[in-house]
Structure formats: C-alpha cells, structure tokens
Amino acid sequence: MVLSPHSHCNIGHSERTQSEDSLTDEKRSLALFVRQVMSACLKGYEYKVRVISADEQEAIELNESINALKPYQLYALIEAKNVLEQVAKVEKFTNKRVFVVNQNLICLAEGENIGAVNSEGTSNQISKHLDIDESNKRVAFRKSKTVLPLWLDKYLFEELGAQYAPEHTRYEYNLDLNENELKVYLGTYFPRSYAEIFCIFDNIFQNKYIYQAYKNKKDINIFDFCCGTGGELIGLLSALDKYFHDGKNINVIVCDGNEKALDYLHKIIDKAASLSRHKYRFVSIHKEIKNFDDVDKLDFPSCSFDIELCDKVCCEFISHGVNKKSYEYLASFLSKKLSKDGLLVMLDVTTKCEGTMMFYPQMMNLQINKFVRESSEIETLLPLSCATYKDCRIPCFTQQTFRVTHMQKKDDESRVSYRMLCHKGFKEYLMSNNFTKSKTHIINPIRYQQNVEGAYCNNSKGNKDFIDSFNINI
Numbered sequence: 001m002v003l004s005p006h007s008h009c010n011i012g013h014s015e016r017t018q019s020e021d022s023l024t025d026e027k028r029s030l031a032l033f034v035r036q037v038m039s040a041c042l043k044g045y046e047y048k049v050r051v052i053s054a055d056e057q058e059a060i061e062l063n064e065s066i067n068a069l070k071p072y073q074l075y076a077l078i079e080a081k082n083v084l085e086q087v088a089k090v091e092k093f094t095n096k097r098v099f100v101v102n103q104n105l106i107c108l109a110e111g112e113n114i115g116a117v118n119s120e121g122t123s124n125q126i127s128k129h130l131d132i133d134e135s136n137k138r139v140a141f142r143k144s145k146t147v148l149p150l151w152l153d154k155y156l157f158e159e160l161g162a163q164y165a166p167e168h169t170r171y172e173y174n175l176d177l178n179e180n181e182l183k184v185y186l187g188t189y190f191p192r193s194y195a196e197i198f199c200i201f202d203n204i205f206q207n208k209y210i211y212q213a214y215k216n217k218k219d220i221n222i223f224d225f226c227c228g229t230g231g232e233l234i235g236l237l238s239a240l241d242k243y244f245h246d247g248k249n250i251n252v253i254v255c256d257g258n259e260k261a262l263d264y265l266h267k268i269i270d271k272a273a274s275l276s277r278h279k280y281r282f283v284s285i286h287k288e289i290k291n292f293d294d295v296d297k298l299d300f301p302s303c304s305f306d307i308e309l310c311d312k313v314c315c316e317f318i319s320h321g322v323n324k325k326s327y328e329y330l331a332s333f334l335s336k337k338l339s340k341d342g343l344l345v346m347l348d349v350t351t352k353c354e355g356t357m358m359f360y361p362q363m364m365n366l367q368i369n370k371f372v373r374e375s376s377e378i379e380t381l382l383p384l385s386c387a388t389y390k391d392c393r394i395p396c397f398t399q400q401t402f403r404v405t406h407m408q409k410k411d412d413e414s415r416v417s418y419r420m421l422c423h424k425g426f427k428e429y430l431m432s433n434n435f436t437k438s439k440t441h442i443i444n445p446i447r448y449q450q451n452v453e454g455a456y457c458n459n460s461k462g463n464k465d466f467i468d469s470f471n472i473n474i
Helices: 025-041 057-065 083-094 150-159 179-204 208-215 231-243 259-275 292-296 314-319 326-335 360-374 384-388 424-430 445-450
Strands: 047-053 072-080 098-102 105-112 145-147 219-225 249-256 279-286 305-311 338-349 378-382 400-406 409-423 439-442 465-468
Touching: 025 047, 025 072, 025 083, 025 105, 025 145, 025 400, 025 409, 047 057, 072 083, 083 098, 083 105, 145 179, 150 179, 150 259, 150 400, 179 231, 179 259, 179 305, 179 338, 179 400, 179 409, 208 338, 208 424, 219 231, 219 326, 231 249, 231 259, 231 305, 249 259, 259 279, 292 326, 305 326, 314 326, 314 338, 314 360, 326 338, 326 360, 326 409, 338 360, 338 424, 360 378, 360 384, 360 409, 378 384, 378 424, 384 439, 400 445, 409 424
Parallel strands: 145 400, 219 249, 219 305, 249 279, 305 338, 439 465
Antiparallel strands: 047 072, 072 105, 098 105, 338 409, 378 409, 400 409
C-alpha cells in the first residue's frame, strides 16, 4: 500500500506538516496519544504518523487487506523504515493490538463501532449482564470526553509552564497554593475542570429551548464563585463559542481568595478573548472566604446572572470547617442572583468527607434536595431524577466520569457529582412534556456498566426504559 500525499496529521519526531487545528477532537486525541508513545518507542527513527477515519478511501483500502480493522472508527498509520521490527515494543507501550500493513507501515486503531456507545466511550455490553430488552440496550449518554483546544493546550504547557503531576491530597485545598503548585494545578486539574464544564454545557446547549433562550441574549452574565485558575470558566466560554456565532457581550465576574490564581486566570482570559468572536468584560474579586459572613459581604454589581458556577467549592468549605451545610447555603445564596432563565451548576468531588463520614455527593443531594423542597422559586433541572422526584430524602451517590486529552496525557479521568438548578418557571417550560416519570434513571454510569448496586435512582427503579439522568436531550 502506498501512502497518499493528502495526510491529515504528519509527525516526525516533533515535526508537524499540517496543523492539528484541522483535526476533530477524536483524531487529535489519537494523534497526541500516538505521538507520545512513538517518541518513546521509535527513538532514533524518522517516522510519520497520520490519523484517518474509517470512511476515507485509504481506510477502505486497508479494510480490504486487513479484515480485523473493519470494526474500528479511527486509524493511526505509523510509517518508518523497518518499523515492523518495533511492533512488539509498540504493543507493550500502548497495550493495544498493532496491525502490520507492510515492513515500513503499521497501524493502531481506536473506537470499535459495535453496539451502542456508552458514557465511557466503549461498546455497551450491558445487555449481557442485565435482564433488559434488546430495544433498551442503547442508552443515550451525554458527552463525557473532549480534547483541550490547541491554543489552550499550547498556552498552558508551553507558555505558562504548566506541569502534569497528579497529587490528589495536596490539591484538596487550593487557597494557599504557591507559584510552583499552581503550575501543577494548571497542568493537572485545570484541564479536568475544563472538560467537566465544557461537556456539561455541550449537552445543555444542544437543547433547542435552552439554545434559543441564550441565542436571543445580546448580553450573557456569568459568575464563577471561588474560581481558582478558572478551568471550568474557560470550558464554559468554549461551549459558548461553539454554539453561538453572533457576537455577544459576555460579562464575567469571578471571585477567589488566591491572588496568584487570579493572575493566571487573567492571562488565560485575555488569550481566550483574543480568539473569541464575542466581546469579554472581565471583573475579578479577590476575597478570602473564612466564613459565610464573608460571602454575604461580597460586593457585586447589581445584575442577575445567566450562568453561575460553583465548582469544587463546598468540599473545601466543609473539610476546613467553614460550614457543614455549604451546599444548602450556597444553593440559596447563588440562586438569588439567577436570571429567570439562568442556570446554576454546583459541582464537586466524589471522595468521602472525614468529618461527617459521608461522601460529598450524598451530602450534596441531601442538602440541595432540602433547599429545593423549601424554596418556592428554585428547582433542580439536572439530574433529571432529582428534577422528577424533588421530595426525595435518600442520600444517593451520583457520579459522572469525564475524560480530557492534552499534550501531556491522553484520556485523563475525573469523577465528580453535580446538580444544575434553575427557576421553577424555566424548568416547567423545559420539561413540559413530563417525559421522565416512566423511566429508570441511571445516576452512575460506571455502576450501570458493572451491574452493581447504586447505578439507578431508587425512586425510578422498575421502569422498563433506561435513561441517562444527566442527559437533558434524551
């Protein structure tokens, strides 16, 4: 087989003959992964890597000669003189099967296209483990994987000196991070926060009613409470860029107690603004929150917010003794500032709180359910199970998995729990057809895949059809 000259991604050592800007997220994810592996496997080799889709002519020709490639969606072709000699090494490094085309060309494949695709990006084999109808195998899970935009990837790691080095315990509390620790945070946790919020709003803005409501806005007001370096905020801004092409005035207010983190966010926002079709107005409030009196005293502009983010905040407040009822308090405080069609996202980690011996998702669900029961104005929008059974008092463990690929790591994983709140009238408008009551709600896709306890909302168990309770577009 002869390599065609119209390659999609050529990489020799660190050389690229075509910008990765032209690649889809899936292609760029595979290209980054293969480049990382080949830099270790093929030291001293002159090599090229190209990523092609299964529907391209070159892939069709490959399928004719290598039948085992047919189930896959993407192919990474690695060309180097006598690369056949390195097949065993490549398989060891990648833990994947390597297909040999000829002495100088090998192939890695990704994305088996068999059955329904679940939230983890793999074939859904759940029907082998659960007694459900064939027609119910295909659960439409919302998007859970993404790739850092190329500009952001380069800016974080090449200009700001971000470092990928996971240290979970050190970064449970982020107020006092120093310069070097912030660079680790930028390289490790910033991309995860980006992916979580980008994927959430990628699903939200696909809803035609929400899309139309935000399309009609000339100004979009955003508040990010305890923003840190702002990975979640940049994820939201990327989703707005993806879905809204008319230039909007995006007014962003952030608050955080770490001045160095705010300095980094200023730089990243400036870079994002230079590439956006929208006009940004950015205001930061430097305020250390020692108790909830400090929250009440925050000096806000007199406006309502269309989107509010409270990302991995409550776990810090609870673990450091600010207030054990942080979810309930902040849901009340932030929702007072929501516009009539505004959305409040409260997202947190899924670890156990040593002070209460409960998992944070359980505390979140109990406290926010209590707030919603007592509120005449605010209700839950996501998960759909909590929107449907708002009188629930069960401390269930909701968990969602997200993955992000960047130049330092392929499919880096984070597991979080989140709630989305809005005004009662907006929720009733969005859910007027009441489609959720006759469904079994999946609140933990990993447990669903494993067929273990805790996969479903207890209030919904027993219904015939299964839905992803975090997908507003089922």
